[in-house]
Amino acid sequence: MTASSELKLNTIDTAAPKIARSHKNYKIVPARYPMRTISTIFAAIIISLILYSIFTNPRWGWDIFAEWFFSEPVLVGLSRTILLTIIGTILGSFFGTLLALARVSKSPLLSGSSWAYIWFLRSIPLIVLLLLLNNLGYLYESVKISNPFTGEALIDYPIVTLLTPFAAAIIGLTLNQSAFFAEIIRGGILSVDNGQHEAAAALGLPQKRQAFKIVLPQAMRSILPTGFNEIIGLAKGTSMLYVLALPELFYTVQVIYRRNLEVIPLLMVATIWYLVIMTVLSIIQHYIERHYSRGVVRTQSSLPFQNKIDQLISFIFNKRSKIALHQKIKQELSFNDPNLKGVKKTKGAPIKIDNVSKSFGNNKVLNNINLYLPAGSVTAIIGPSGSGKSTLLRSINHLERIDEGFITVNNDFIGYRKQGDTLFELKEKEILKQRIDIAMVFQNFNLFPHMTVLENIIEAPIQTKNMKYEDAVASAFNLLSRVGLLDKAYSYPRQLSGGQQQRVAIARALALQPKVILFDEPTSALDPELVGEVLEIIKELALTGTTLVVVTHEINFAYEIADTIIFMESGNIIEKGSPEAVFHNPQHQRTQDFLNKVL
Ligand code: ADP
């Protein structure tokens, strides 16, 4: 370093505190955007010109507009338009949801028929569909139901009286909308992270509950913007019903201007009313979107009237009395009870893995694995990435289907029911029941982001074990106090740190009082300083008698808690033994190489 640079450094060093002291005297000059100002002025001029022309050109006929805007026939037409929009939306989204669920179902017949329906109805223009329905009377004269034995007619209605223009309109709009809604809802379902499906399945939640409580509410976020687009399209699309001579808003206006020949003022009547409908719909959309975004952002800004709406919602759903009930439950619990905090013995289950193999295509991921993990044992699985650790773990609760061999937990065959010497493959519904005893904690936590911490924990016990609400809440508070998060019961997962989220995920797994808990790299997604708090809880669990299987890269932790270490590589168990044996005296070179790398 030269003398001059040294000198410079010194002057800077001594000057620094002076600058810091004068911070509050700084003047802040906001950034200027001249182009923005110019374009704003330009836009203002254009808007004023348009408004000027609209209100000064007498041919717009605003006096005639005023005369008709609130007239009775227009209001009747308007109410019909609104009614049709509401019915079309309700029926369309109902059948659309069913179609979307059918489309993503595993049954080829269901998904194929749904695809065909959507293909067909999206292809036909609405106006053609409406005309077809209107003329159905030419094809079929009547609807007839007769007694097949005597031939005596029980019901016999002519189509023309049955299919009024209004009925044809409802059917046409519903058929058309459900096809479009179905695709929007399917898109929403596909946008939900696969981890959510897996977490719900691992908790053993019934399929219907998974769809309507876990997947669809999360799908709503991507469904709503396009869905509302579709509803707005529907509201406008009702104007097409004039072909059925159904006096909705547009048809009514047409009838009037054909009589008085004031075309422009009456079209403006319709235009302004459509604008009003769209504005109301946009406002509703805004509030509903906000409702479904709960838990997604860390802090939410308030909308106008938000307090009133929140109050109304908590009144409808009885939330206040629920929180009062929670307070009461909390008071009755004595958290100082040593049985709660400390070691609570539970009965674990033995796991037997028998000649298990599994391939993904040509890639043999598990190669004839044999393993016995006694009840209450703590096993740590280590090994390089891609060696099949996750696949083995996921096979134990049948999130992964094995190709060969068998796995039993507590002597029950996973995925099968044994009767004599025959194994009957279980249906998804029965597999979900098997999973209740086998909890799983994921690397990415997979908490349900749209539910509070408390709701995440009580969901599975109530749904799968028919636990009473009060009991589930009491048990949830116990568990939360055990993982040190009692004060976070009403937080949403995204408002928690990673370590806290994983502790909630562990509490959620424990709520089912499982006999086996599988951990797949529970601390890999955590910042280093948060790893400890999660390992601490697992360490406590290791003393409870529950069978634990932990895939981990935390060698020290594995050394401390595990009674057996398994080293896997390329789908094979290379080495198995006590922590002392495997870590201090590995028998295989490959184990030694791996340990050299990670230690
Ligand atoms: P580990 O957990 O030990 O890192 P995994 O059990 O996740 O390893 O994966 C083992 C191998 O199986 C990897 O080569 C991985 O690419 C492959 N694999 C895992 N899941 C799938 C899947 N769903 N489809 C295809 N290949 C998969």
Ligand code: MG
């Ligand atoms: Mg893995």
